[in-house]
Amino acid sequence: MKLTKVLGTVLCSAMLLVSFAGCAAGGSGKDKVGVSMPTKDLQRWNQDGDYMKQELEKAGYEVDLQYAANDVATQLSQVENMINSGCKVLVIAAIEGSSLGEALDMAEAKNIPVIAYDRLLMESDTVDYYATFDNYMVGTIQGEFIKDQLDLDNADGPFNLEITGGDPGDNNALFFYQGAMDVLNPYIDSGKLVVVSGQTEFSDIATASWKTENAQSRAETILSSFYADGTNVDAWLCSNDSTALGVANALAANYTGEYPIITGQDCDIANVKNMLDGKQSMSVFKDTRTLAAQVVKMVGQILSGETVDVNDTETYDNGKKVVPSYLCEPVFADANNYEKILIDSGYYSASDLA
Ligand code: BGC
Numbered sequence: 177m178k179l180t181k182v183l184g185t186v187l188c189s190a191m192l193l194v195s196f197a198g199c200a201a202g203g204s205g206k207d208k209v210g211v212s213m214p215t216k217d218l219q220r221w222n223q224d225g226d227y228m229k230q231e232l233e234k235a236g237y238e239v240d241l242q243y244a245a246n247d248v249a250t251q252l253s254q255v256e257n258m259i260n261s262g263c264k265v266l267v268i269a270a271i272e273g274s275s276l277g278e279a280l281d282m283a284e285a286k287n288i289p290v291i292a293y294d295r296l297l298m299e300s301d302t303v304d305y306y307a308t309f310d311n312y313m314v315g316t317i318q319g320e321f322i323k324d325q326l327d328l329d330n331a332d333g334p335f336n337l338e339i340t341g342g343d344p345g346d347n348n349a350l351f352f353y354q355g356a357m358d359v360l361n362p363y364i365d366s367g368k369l370v371v372v373s374g375q376t377e378f379s380d381i382a383t384a385s386w387k388t389e390n391a392q393s394r395a396e397t398i399l400s401s402f403y404a405d406g407t408n409v410d411a412w413l414c415s416n417d418s419t420a421l422g423v424a425n426a427l428a429a430n431y432t433g434e435y436p437i438i439t440g441q442d443c444d445i446a447n448v449k450n451m452l453d454g455k456q457s458m459s460v461f462k463d464t465r466t467l468a469a470q471v472v473k474m475v476g477q478i479l480s481g482e483t484v485d486v487n488d489t490e491t492y493d494n495g496k497k498v499v500p501s502y503l504c505e506p507v508f509a510d511a512n513n514y515e516k517i518l519i520d521s522g523y524y525s526a527s528d529l530a
Contacts, residue, residue, distance in 0.1 A: 315355020
């Protein structure tokens with residue numbers, strides 16, 4: 177790292193410490209923490225919320241946990257209520273990264289520190305820290321899996337590929353896409369991978385709200401327009417499990433060719449079951465317990481004026497600043513290792529997956 181960058185980071189940490197020192201009650205155990213989650217519709221956010229609440233309470237904080245039903249206006253008013261009801265720190269997983277400006281301005285006026293949880297809050301100076309998984313690495317794991325399974329360096333090909341990405345308002349979606357496409361693009365350029373639909377740009381492959389139904393209806397259109405004559409789709413890059421479910425549903429109803437490689441992310445129960453049934457090839461495990469524990473630690477550090485634990489001060493630029501981040505490590509998951517990483521670790525019980 178260059179010396180100027182190191183000095184910048186040190187200076188930045190020192191400034192953050194000074195600005196928080198006046199606003200925290202010193203982790204007295206009575207401080208209230210606001211936790212704003214996007215939706216209960218997707219399994220992972222329920223787990224994230226549960227762990228956050230449990231761990232924050234264990235650490236002695238009062239917790240105001242809210243889910244916003246994927247509605248931006250609801251999330252905005254929930255965060256404003258958290259500010260008005262005296263929360264000392266806000267932990268926010270945004271529905272739409274750029275939509276909470278008003279609430280963030282209020283937080284800034286009251287000197288309330290904000291941690292962006294899993295998804296970066298965009299276009300605001302008020303985001304103090306970001307805790308997430310290494311989102312680019314998630315995409316890399318997915319892209320490498322397709323590369324290895326199709327043996328792209330040795331096999332003759334060409335192989336057919338389709339791509340289903342995430343929500344355009346979620347900064348993570350771009351990182352997942354970029355991580356995977358940086359692996360796959362050279363093979364698309366050389367003609368070894370062919371995207372038969374021609375849809376490769378992020379704007380073409382995005383899935384509004386990450387919804388299974390939206391991914392399914394686009395996949396149905398692709399299958400009926402380009403694969404109805406029996407052409408095989410060899411691999412379908414899906415950025416996460418909710419979109420992978422949509423693609424698997426579309427294939428079940430509209431496809432007669434050989435079943436493709438399908439990627440995913442999150443290890444949702446429905447998708448682990450699909451992996452065991454051979455309907456999804458892999459997922460990426462992001463242990464929400466690790467992320468929640470990290471965020472609880474950061475909350476404690478902020479409230480007691482300690483240096484906050486970050487491991488990345490370069491990657492996550494939200495349009496106004498590079499947000500000091502802590503990146504947890506995502507783990508490859510498939511039907512061969514799920515027992516070890518999901519059941520032995522206590523994340524799921526065997527009966528959850530039966
Ligand atoms: C998260 C993914 C999740 C997706 C949809 C992303 O921001 O990082 O884990 O699958 O949102 O909820």
